[in-house]
Amino acid sequence: MTEVSLSTVYRVLRGGRKIGNPSHDRVYRILRENGFINAAVSPLVLVEQSNPSRHAHLLSRAFSAVCESERIHLYRSDESSLENDLEKFQPSGVVSLAELPEIPPVPTVFLNCHCRLPETCEVAQNGQQNLVNLLWALRSAGYRRIGCFFPEEDMVSYNRSQGDVHPESAFRAAGIDPEPQLIYRKNVTAATHFDDCVEAARYFSALSPQPEVIALRSDAYMYVMAGFLGRQTGSIRLAAADDSTYASCADINFPAGKLAALGRLPCDAMARAALELVCAAVTRSDFTPRKIWFDSHISIYRRNEMK
Numbered sequence: 001m002t003e004v005s006l007s008t009v010y011r012v013l014r015g016g017r018k019i020g021n022p023s024h025d026r027v028y029r030i031l032r033e034n035g036f037i038n039a040a041v042s043p044l045v046l047v048e049q050s051n052p053s054r055h056a057h058l059l060s061r062a063f064s065a066v067c068e069s070e071r072i073h074l075y076r077s078d079e080s081s082l083e084n085d086l087e088k089f090q091p092s093g094v095v096s097l098a099e100l101p102e103i104p105p106v107p108t109v110f111l112n113c114h115c116r117l118p119e120t121c122e123v124a125q126n127g128q129q130n131l132v133n134l135l136w137a138l139r140s141a142g143y144r145r146i147g148c149f150f151p152e153e154d155m156v157s158y159n160r161s162q163g164d165v166h167p168e169s170a171f172r173a174a175g176i177d178p179e180p181q182l183i184y185r186k187n188v189t190a191a192t193h194f195d196d197c198v199e200a201a202r203y204f205s206a207l208s209p210q211p212e213v214i215a216l217r218s219d220a221y222m223y224v225m226a227g228f229l230g231r232q233t234g235s236i237r238l239a240a241a242d243d244s245t246y247a248s249c250a251d252i253n254f255p256a257g258k259l260a261a262l263g264r265l266p267c268d269a270m271a272r273a274a275l276e277l278v279c280a281a282v283t284r285s286d287f288t289p290r291k292i293w294f295d296s297h298i299s300i301y302r303r304n305e306m307k
Helices: 006-013 020-031 054-069 082-089 127-140 155-162 166-175 193-206 219-229 267-281
Strands: 044-048 074-078 095-097 108-111 123-125 145-150 184-186 211-216 238-240 259-262 290-294 299-300
Touching: 020 184, 044 054, 044 082, 054 074, 054 219, 054 267, 074 082, 074 123, 095 267, 123 211, 123 267, 127 145, 127 238, 127 259, 127 299, 145 166, 145 193, 145 219, 166 184, 184 193, 193 219, 211 219, 219 238, 219 259
Parallel strands: 044 074, 044 095, 095 108, 108 123, 123 290, 145 184, 145 211, 211 238, 238 259
Antiparallel strands: 259 299
């Protein structure tokens, strides 16, 4: 191949090909013909959110990495430009991190989204099981009085990303009798997030006896609640079913003594599962749509391990 730089070749391999660019088109054709690009399923389109969550960002990066390792050409798009990009890139399949108004006319897998349509493929969190696992881990670690702050923010969006979550049934599944006063619900919005978290922390602090630990569906509520609880005389700890915002206790700027447990979602495994699913949908005539749900891995931080 003459008059083409190595950087151009690498750019095309990484999914940076510009459709209609003669050099890029020629490089892409030669790479396909010589087995450097998986022609059976390339290209794929990854649809990203306009305002991605931390999980969406991690999953996007993980999916790009696994596509690169499998020699699959990947283009990026978003909800607003997908229709044009489908016509432009002519992809074999789509993996979407965003909710779409309609299913694309090519094999599609929703990643980190729960879709209500029965005949769709999805790889997503199992929000109910995540909460059950968290409660079970806390119970096994010796906690007996466990509260639960269950924000009902944007429930439609939340249901699509993690599935329906019902705290009372999660408590029972974990072998704990739910106490109504220990389950606090609040309609949370982005505008009222801080005040709502403080209100929840104040509510649990005022209980007598106080809960030993408060289970949260996400670590997004830890920061504010820990700040309030840190100024109180009680010893209430916090536990989150997934790390959607801060990722690890090292990234959370509050006293580690207020952290009891944290769940971490296996983003790399989810990205791999989404790729395998969309490749199967593209290449197999007998493919049946499937839904694959993942649980967070729960890490318990015991009292004697907290600094």
